Every structure is written in structure tokens, then in C-alpha cells.
Amino acid sequence: MDKQWIGCAPGNFRVGRPAGFKPEIIVLHTTDSTLANAAMCYNKPGTLQSVHYAIGNNGEIHQYVQEADTAFHAGLVVNPAAEFIKQRPNTNPNFFSIGVALEVSVLGPPTATQLAACSKLIREIADRWRISVDADHVLSHSAIRASVNCPAANVDIAQLIATAVPDPATNLVAGKPIGLLSKVNLRSSASVSAPVLRVLDAGSKVEVVSFTAGDVVSGNGYWYQDKDNCFFWAGATDRPNPRILLTPNEDEASTDTMLLIDQAAATAAGLQINRSRFRLPAGQFFPERPKKDLIVLHFTAGSSAKSAFDTWIGDAQHIAAAYLVDVDGTVYEVFDPTQWAYHLGVKGFNGRLDQRSIAIEIANVGPLRPAPDNPEVLNWWPPRRGQTQLFGTQYCDKTQTDKYRQTSYRGEQYFATFPAQQVGAIRLLLNDLCGRFSIPKTLPPKAKQFERDLDFFQSYSGIASHVNFRSDKWDIGPAFDWAALAIANAHGA
Structure with a gap:
């Protein structure tokens, strides 16, 4: 599913999960107001609040915290009704849960589009972490903290569970041999943070039994599952889009397959993109999606x-x-x-x-200029501490020829190399x-x-x-x- 990464202020979540915990339950919430306000809250330092996902009234999904990290959404336990929580009386539920919030609707109950997106997201999360989709593992926040009405009473969790059915196409790839374009890690779940069980060399063939949605790598979120219940990223294979295997005539398959192959090749060549450390919150860029050329x-x-x-x-x-x-x-x-x-x-x-x-x-750092007091030293633009004159900060000296290039361009003579x-x-x-x-x-x-x-x-x-x-x-x-x-x-x- 399409998700928009929003991110979260560093102090409002915990990187990783302590003591070997992993997601075992999904906790449903409602936001206090709009998605925009939720993003502001989670990105405001010191609020100590976050969820992994929030779903808008229009079905749009925002992600604030990586699933492998700990969001602060259900840590206070008050008279819990959930047996799963009762069996762990001295453990913070945030350590083993994934939080999903529904945007509050000004018109009343959640929209059908919103609930459909929620069901599908529940299914994806459950498949990634091998969570049973049932009333014991998909919980309301109020089942952990009885003093809150969260999510609202008009959110039918039983119906969400009933409609969170597996994609029927996932079983149709069973028995198909998949070729590996690069060395591949076989993992315990469809996540780059899951433990590596073994490694297969490029050129190998793997017989798969299914595929699922997992961590998105270079724009591809498909993962294959082999007969030993191991998962590997589809982007590193000769069939990066599993759905092409369901098409009798490959010429009729989606043209995005070659695009995904290009992405797999880029990743195999070493491209890694960090999508969490420096992430602007919603509202600081424009949401429109114009054509790029x-x-x-x-x-x-x-x-x-x-x-x-x-x-x-x-x-x-x-x-x-x-x-x-x-x-x-x-x-x-x-x-x-x-x-x-x-x-x-x-x-x-x-x-x-x-x-x-x-x-x-x-x-x-860009253009460099010789230091006024030593022409053998090249400075870059910030002034020296306590002064106002630009180009006062030392960058290198002229003997370090790998760090600069001398060439005349737009009024400057020296430039830092890359x-x-x-x-x-x-x-x-x-x-x-x-x-x-x-x-x-x-x-x-x-x-x-x-x-x-x-x-x-x-x-x-x-x-x-x-x-x-x-x-x-x-x-x-x-x-x-x-x-x-x-x-x-x-x-x-």
C-alpha cells in the first residue's frame, strides 16, 4: 500500500525495541483531531507521543515511526481487559505493539475508505510480523487503558478483523522458481530489520510459496516467502513484481516491472536510502504530485x-x-x-x-578563499568566531590538493572537491x-x-x-x- 513518511521528533519514540521484543499485537487508536495536527504533535519535541501509522478520512496513510522502532502510544496500563496485556503485567505494551490511529471524522463515524485502508494495513503488518489477525492480537487502546474511549465506540474492530483477509493472489505464485540478481539475505520476516537466517548467492534459483507486503526498499515493497518460511526482498530478483507471475502473457504485465528491475540493480550496486533520519514533517513541502522531468x-x-x-x-x-x-x-x-x-x-x-x-x-562547502593572514590556507564562508568578515573558517591548506580545485568560475578561484x-x-x-x-x-x-x-x-x-x-x-x-x-x-x- 502507498504510505507517506512523515517522521517523528527523536525524543517522541525509541529507536529499536528493548530486550529482543518484536511486534506481537496491533493497537488501534483515534487521533485527537486532524492528521495535520497529529503530525505537529508527534514532531514537537517533548510531547512524548507517537504512533506508527495514522489513516486519514480519505484513506491516506501517514507513517511516523518505523515498525522496528518503539512508538509511544500505549504505555500506560489501567485495568486492562486484554488477556495479552494481563499476561505481561510488568511490561510496557509499547515494546511489543504497533500503533495505528484513525483520523477523527468531523462528520461522525469513520469513512468506508478509511476502514478499508485500515483493514489492509492490519493485514500487511500482521503478515510482516506473523501476528494473528484476531481479537487477541488486534486491540483497542481502551483494552489496555480502560480510562480512555479509544478508538471511538463507532469503530467496529471485529469488522476490521473480519475484512483483513489475505490477498488471494499471494498463494498463486507457489512453486514458481525465482532467480536472484544479487546476493540475498533470507530473513525471518519481510523486514530489513528482521534477523538474517542465511544468505544465498547471486544466480541462485529459489522456489517460492507466496509473497507479501513488507518493508519498502528503493520503491519496492514486495517480499517472497520460500518453503522454509524465510522471506527475501523481491527487488533483488529477476521478478521484482510478483504479480507478473500471475499474468499468463508477460507482455501484458504492468510496464512498471522494468522500472523495478532498474531499482533492484541500483540497490544491488550499493544504493541505500535513509528515509527516517532527516525527514520533513507534512506541511513543510507541497503534497501535490506533478510530473517530473x-x-x-x-x-x-x-x-x-x-x-x-x-x-x-x-x-x-x-x-x-x-x-x-x-x-x-x-x-x-x-x-x-x-x-x-x-x-x-x-x-x-x-x-x-x-x-x-x-x-x-x-x-x-562550495567556494574557498585564501585566508587573509596566510594565503597558503583556504577558508570557507562562515566568519571566524567573534568576527563578521566572511570566509574566516579554515577548510584546508594548499598542500591538500585532493580537497580543492583551483579554477576560475564566477569570480571565485578555489572550490571544494567532492x-x-x-x-x-x-x-x-x-x-x-x-x-x-x-x-x-x-x-x-x-x-x-x-x-x-x-x-x-x-x-x-x-x-x-x-x-x-x-x-x-x-x-x-x-x-x-x-x-x-x-x-x-x-x-x-
Whole structure:
């Protein structure tokens, strides 16, 4: 199912689960008000509140906490009615539960769309963690804490359980041999955090008995189950979309299969995307999903991904990039790249350029200048502590030739280079995004690659950089190892 990652303030949940606990029950709640208010609450430091998921009246699902982590939603036990809780009298239920909340409807009972999404989500969670879908394992919050009416009385949990039936298609793949494109971990459940039971080499064939929804990796949430009850990610196989196996004529199958194969290849090559650490809450980017045909590369003019994210979080101007690539090559997804935020700062287009593009911010300090008191030292832009003059912070000295490149560009003579691991991660991310969104994998024509030309770039499709849209910017500039991307320049003037 489609889910929108919202995230949660660090102090309002616990990373992991203590003492080997894993999810064994699903606890249902209602939110105090709207999804927007719920997101604000969970992302406000110090509230000590969170759930794993909340479902809107329209069936939209928001996720705030990873299932493998501990949300703060059911920790207070008061006269519990649930036998599962009574049998664990001295244990915090948050340690072994997943919390799902329904948005309160201003019109009364939950909507049919909302309940249908809830049933399907219950089924997915149960399949991932081998939780029985019954009254002992799908509980109301009030069954743990009798003093709350949560979820509301008009939420029919018995009906949710009855309709949370397995996908009938999952059993139709039984006996099908699946080829592995890369080395694969066989896990105890359909989750990247589940224990690895054994490892299979690339080129192996595995006979599967079923498939299920699990952790989403590079846009693919399908997992196969083998006859030994082990799970492995479908994206690492020659059949990344299990439903193609149900189609007698593969030519009639969904064309997204090749897209998923591209994603599997990217992951096999080493692309890993962190979708939890630096995540903007809803309301700080735009939820619309315009067509994407452009990728724009930026540098942060800072020393880390965190420094860039810290300038975006809490900013009401909706300025951000969908991705951050740190100095060590770690890729962070800040919000769903199908959505958008302002990142170009080009006037006169009413955000049209921002909407059609996916922004990637690369952690790099940018231009360097010789220190006034020592021309053999190169400084970057922050002033020295206690002073106001820019370019007062030492970055490197001129003997460290791997850290800078000397070249004249837009009034500056020195620029910080990009580590090889960072460039490699950018290459993989560009390959992934171009495949997922059918964006031409080309750089601007050489004559225009480092120039601003709005007449040209407002209709250009492919990979560009910030300098192509602003004459007052340097990113990502001439110090980047463009050849390492192995992407050709487009033809043109």
C-alpha cells in the first residue's frame, strides 16, 4: 500500500525495541483531531507521543515511526481487559505493539475508505510480523487503558478483523522458481530489520510459496516467502513484481516491472536510502504530485547534510530538497520525490520549475578563499568566531590538493572537491531517479553546462545544476567530478 513518511521528533519514540521484543499485537487508536495536527504533535519535541501509522478520512496513510522502532502510544496500563496485556503485567505494551490511529471524522463515524485502508494495513503488518489477525492480537487502546474511549465506540474492530483477509493472489505464485540478481539475505520476516537466517548467492534459483507486503526498499515493497518460511526482498530478483507471475502473457504485465528491475540493480550496486533520519514533517513541502522531468543538483554550502536539514526544519517557506547526500555518501530522502518544495529561487515562474524537478542537495562547502593572514590556507564562508568578515573558517591548506580545485568560475578561484564515495552515491541515485521517473539520463550540452540560460532550461529535460537557473550561484560547480557520473551530454548548442 502507498504510505507517506512523515517522521517523528527523536525524543517522541525509541529507536529499536528493548530486550529482543518484536511486534506481537496491533493497537488501534483515534487521533485527537486532524492528521495535520497529529503530525505537529508527534514532531514537537517533548510531547512524548507517537504512533506508527495514522489513516486519514480519505484513506491516506501517514507513517511516523518505523515498525522496528518503539512508538509511544500505549504505555500506560489501567485495568486492562486484554488477556495479552494481563499476561505481561510488568511490561510496557509499547515494546511489543504497533500503533495505528484513525483520523477523527468531523462528520461522525469513520469513512468506508478509511476502514478499508485500515483493514489492509492490519493485514500487511500482521503478515510482516506473523501476528494473528484476531481479537487477541488486534486491540483497542481502551483494552489496555480502560480510562480512555479509544478508538471511538463507532469503530467496529471485529469488522476490521473480519475484512483483513489475505490477498488471494499471494498463494498463486507457489512453486514458481525465482532467480536472484544479487546476493540475498533470507530473513525471518519481510523486514530489513528482521534477523538474517542465511544468505544465498547471486544466480541462485529459489522456489517460492507466496509473497507479501513488507518493508519498502528503493520503491519496492514486495517480499517472497520460500518453503522454509524465510522471506527475501523481491527487488533483488529477476521478478521484482510478483504479480507478473500471475499474468499468463508477460507482455501484458504492468510496464512498471522494468522500472523495478532498474531499482533492484541500483540497490544491488550499493544504493541505500535513509528515509527516517532527516525527514520533513507534512506541511513543510507541497503534497501535490506533478510530473517530473528534471533533476537539479545543488550543494549545501555547508559541511554536512544535517546543517542543511536544520535550516529547513520548521521553516514555513517550504524550501527544501527531496534528497541530501552527505560527505560519506549516505543518501537521505527528505520527502517523497513525487512531491515538491521550493529549491531554485527563480522569480517569475510561480514555482513551475520547482514543481517539475527533483532537487538533490550535496553536502559541500562550495567556494574557498585564501585566508587573509596566510594565503597558503583556504577558508570557507562562515566568519571566524567573534568576527563578521566572511570566509574566516579554515577548510584546508594548499598542500591538500585532493580537497580543492583551483579554477576560475564566477569570480571565485578555489572550490571544494567532492569525495569519491559521495560522487558514487550521487551516480547511483541519479540512475535510480531517472529510471523511476523516466527522466532522460543526460547532462546539459557542454556549451551550456555551466551557464545560466532560462530560455533553454525552462524546457530542458534531464539532469541540470543550480547554476543553470541562477547567475549568483556556484553549485554544483566545476570542482565536481562530472565524468564519474558516466552520463553523456545532450546534443545541442
